[in-house]
Amino acid sequence: MKMLRSLLPLALAAAFGVATAGAAPKGGKLNLFGWSEYVPQAVIDGFTAETGVKVNYETYASGEEMLAKLLAGGGSYDLIQPPDYIAEALIKGGLLTPVDQAKLPHFGNLMPEYLHMPHDPEQKFTVPFMVGTVGIVVNTEKVTTPVNSYAELFTEAHKNRIVVLDDGRELVTAALYTQGKDLNAMTAENIAGTRPVLAAWFKLIKLFDSDSPKTALLNGDVDLGLVWCGEAAILHNEDKKFRYVLPKEGAHLFVDLLAIPKDARNVENAHLFIDYLLRAEVSKLVSDEFPYTNPNAAARKLLTPEQLANPASYPVTDRKLDTFRHIGDSGAAIDELITDLKNAN
Amino acid sequence: MQALPAADAENPHARRATPMGWWLLAPMLIWLALFVVAPLLILVVYSFCSRDDLGRVVFDFTWTNYARVFDDTYLKILARSVGYAALTTLICVAAGFPAGWFIARRPPAVRNRLLLLVMIPFWTSFLIRTYAWIAILKSEGLLNATLLSARVIPQPLELLYTPVAVVIGLVYAYLPFMILPVYGSAEKLDNALVEAAHDLGAGPLRAFSEVIIPLTWPGIAAGVLLVFVPAIGMFAITDLMGGAKVAMIGNVIQNQVFKARNLPFAAALGVVFTLLFVASYLALQWRGRRARA
Numbered sequence: 001m002k003m004l005r006s007l008l009p010l011a012l013a014a015a016f017g018v019a020t021a022g023a024a025p026k027g028g029k030l031n032l033f034g035w036s037e038y039v040p041q042a043v044i045d046g047f048t049a050e051t052g053v054k055v056n057y058e059t060y061a062s063g064e065e066m067l068a069k070l071l072a073g074g075g076s077y078d079l080i081q082p083p084d085y086i087a088e089a090l091i092k093g094g095l096l097t098p099v100d101q102a103k104l105p106h107f108g109n110l111m112p113e114y115l116h117m118p119h120d121p122e123q124k125f126t127v128p129f130m131v132g133t134v135g136i137v138v139n140t141e142k143v144t145t146p147v148n149s150y151a152e153l154f155t156e157a158h159k160n161r162i163v164v165l166d167d168g169r170e171l172v173t174a175a176l177y178t179q180g181k182d183l184n185a186m187t188a189e190n191i192a193g194t195r196p197v198l199a200a201w202f203k204l205i206k207l208f209d210s211d212s213p214k215t216a217l218l219n220g221d222v223d224l225g226l227v228w229c230g231e232a233a234i235l236h237n238e239d240k241k242f243r244y245v246l247p248k249e250g251a252h253l254f255v256d257l258l259a260i261p262k263d264a265r266n267v268e269n270a271h272l273f274i275d276y277l278l279r280a281e282v283s284k285l286v287s288d289e290f291p292y293t294n295p296n297a298a299a300r301k302l303l304t305p306e307q308l309a310n311p312a313s314y315p316v317t318d319r320k321l322d323t324f325r326h327i328g329d330s331g332a333a334i335d336e337l338i339t340d341l342k343n344a345n
Numbered sequence: 346m347q348a349l350p351a352a353d354a355e356n357p358h359a360r361r362a363t364p365m366g367w368w369l370l371a372p373m374l375i376w377l378a379l380f381v382v383a384p385l386l387i388l389v390v391y392s393f394c395s396r397d398d399l400g401r402v403v404f405d406f407t408w409t410n411y412a413r414v415f416d417d418t419y420l421k422i423l424a425r426s427v428g429y430a431a432l433t434t435l436i437c438v439a440a441g442f443p444a445g446w447f448i449a450r451r452p453p454a455v456r457n458r459l460l461l462l463v464m465i466p467f468w469t470s471f472l473i474r475t476y477a478w479i480a481i482l483k484s485e486g487l488l489n490a491t492l493l494s495a496r497v498i499p500q501p502l503e504l505l506y507t508p509v510a511v512v513i514g515l516v517y518a519y520l521p522f523m524i525l526p527v528y529g530s531a532e533k534l535d536n537a538l539v540e541a542a543h544d545l546g547a548g549p550l551r552a553f554s555e556v557i558i559p560l561t562w563p564g565i566a567a568g569v570l571l572v573f574v575p576a577i578g579m580f581a582i583t584d585l586m587g588g589a590k591v592a593m594i595g596n597v598i599q600n601q602v603f604k605a606r607n608l609p610f611a612a613a614l615g616v617v618f619t620l621l622f623v624a625s626y627l628a629l630q631w632r633g634r635r636a637r638a
Contacts, residue, residue, distance in 0.1 A: 064400075065603040071401050093399055160503070166589045168604070207506040207588025216588075219483045221505055328398045335605035340418045342592050343425075 027052040030269040033070070033077040035256065036061055036211070038130070040289040047276050053269050061211050062167065064331075070095075070261060078264040079273060084255045085324035087126050088119040092326065096125040097260040103271040106278035106298075114255060114295040118323060126257040127274050130230075130292040133251050133315060134170055137232040141241045142223040149248040150178050153224055154201045163216045164201075164226040166208035168338040169324070169331070171198060174226065177249040183322050186330040191337055202341050217242065233291035233312035244312035246319070253321035255295070287313075385619070391612035400606030410613035419597065419614070426593040429508075430576035433515040437523040437572045438565065440516070445527030445564070446557075449534075460528070463521050475514060475585050482510055482586070506588030514582035519575065523568035530564025574622060594618060 032039070036059035044055045058077075060066040063086040070077065070090075082090060090096050101107050104127070114128045138147050142161075147153050153162065164171060173183045175194035206222050209215070213227040214235050225232075235242035258277065260270045276282055283299035291313045294300055300308070308314055392410055394402050413419070448459045466474060481487045482505040489501040504510050538560065542552040558565075580595035589596070594614065601611035 062604065064606055068400060068603055068606050068608075071399060071606075089399055163588075166584075205590070207590060209589065216506075219479075220485045221483050332605055332607060335600065335607075336418075339422075339592065339597065339600070342590060343418055343421055 029054045034081040078266040079270040084119040088326040109298040128295040132229045132292040139223040161223045166210040168334040186327040230292040394609045441523030445524045449531035511587040514586040519572040522571040526564040526567040530561040
């Protein structure tokens, strides 16, 4: 399988090489600033083989880290992968170059439900890359009681058996859900109101990890987790004992996007790469390696029934999922609360 | 204790710096100016600024960042960091001194081989070595498997993601920085002095405390500084082996830069942190000078 996967880009390049033979490869480069573990090397190699464009791939582990480095202006990035709420902030701050859809022949592959979302209502600046949720993963061999909600996850019986994302906003959001509040109502009062809930949770948590929460679950150091769906999907593929559920109280949907920073130097190449990623075959390669929810309808047709049946990648829910909005200064209050609570333990 | 020669006109070896001397010094001075003085100045300027909605630094003047540093939460974290670093240093001295002493007392050929063994871990990336520790300490890891199969313990020990794991990680990371300076001092120590102490009737304890310790003190002191200072600021080990639960001051600064995107507050923490070191260093020097006087 691995072998096949590494051969695929070559095959793809050969297939598309014919199609693009008319336009001689222009070359040049593309500075891609993306999430760690999100763009398969095979995709980058395939793109370079086809277009001659050299891709410099620099990574980050959180949207906030991306924003910090982008604003510091250290590198000149041509293409970034912001999550929805960070893209919203970038759009409001006038920090993105509009995406020219005329240069993206494969834009039509995207499912309409992931377009014109609140973060980019005019669909001018962003292109959806992958979509996902944050939910509960359970090792059903170790935990036999049903765990379908935050309340059932954070109970005394699971003390020291839980890993959660090391992400203040995700944790405060989960606490807001249990209080029946809107996840974007991040007022100082609401954030302070989650303190008792979170304080009780923090006593039960074994570790915080955003980069690779699946590791502790696979190692058997913990049995439950509040994690990105992609991590849960990989666990499920590894061993069916790992089950993913969206919490009953509510869960949120995140959309990771492709966007071009205002001061990008290789805007043409950025468009080329976006369109390359939008191709059904390429998008499928991404899904093979990083099983998040694919917003590309044409790519979904290429996925195996098994991939589509993975409950972490394609969760079934009758509840409408919420999305994060830009919350401005509230981030500081969240951070202060989390630091204080971690410190109290 | 013997007074150190003062570096002034009374010193017969002191000479006026020639232009040539300055030229030879220039690369280092430029390096220091660019990579030590300039960043420190930026740090100081940032620490009085505030941030905007997106986390960009706004150049105004405020004391709020410093007021926040002295908030209970951050003082507690600072105290905890000092505590962990002190414990790490203590264990490093206890384990590193005998090791450094032992190596220094071997014949030169053996000595070099032993020193090589101390340094071999540095050939691998620090992060990979930390991941190796995770593989050892995890519940289904090497240590638990061994102890369980030897029937030493009835059920797996919960070591990973606890403060114990953090201290293990810190001691492992910094032990060589104690062994090497101690070795440096012990190697120069003339064994005749130890023998003389014995001849004059000192038992092993007395010879140790009144001859060996004072003569290897420079090495121990250098080792303590080399372990204690970086251990306070360490953040990778607390994240990876402590499960990001036990925050140390390094974690807080890293969080402020990359998660809260509050550079000014991170800068204020950095400035206070630096001042603390300068103050403790000066205090040590002052005490040393008074002891000599």
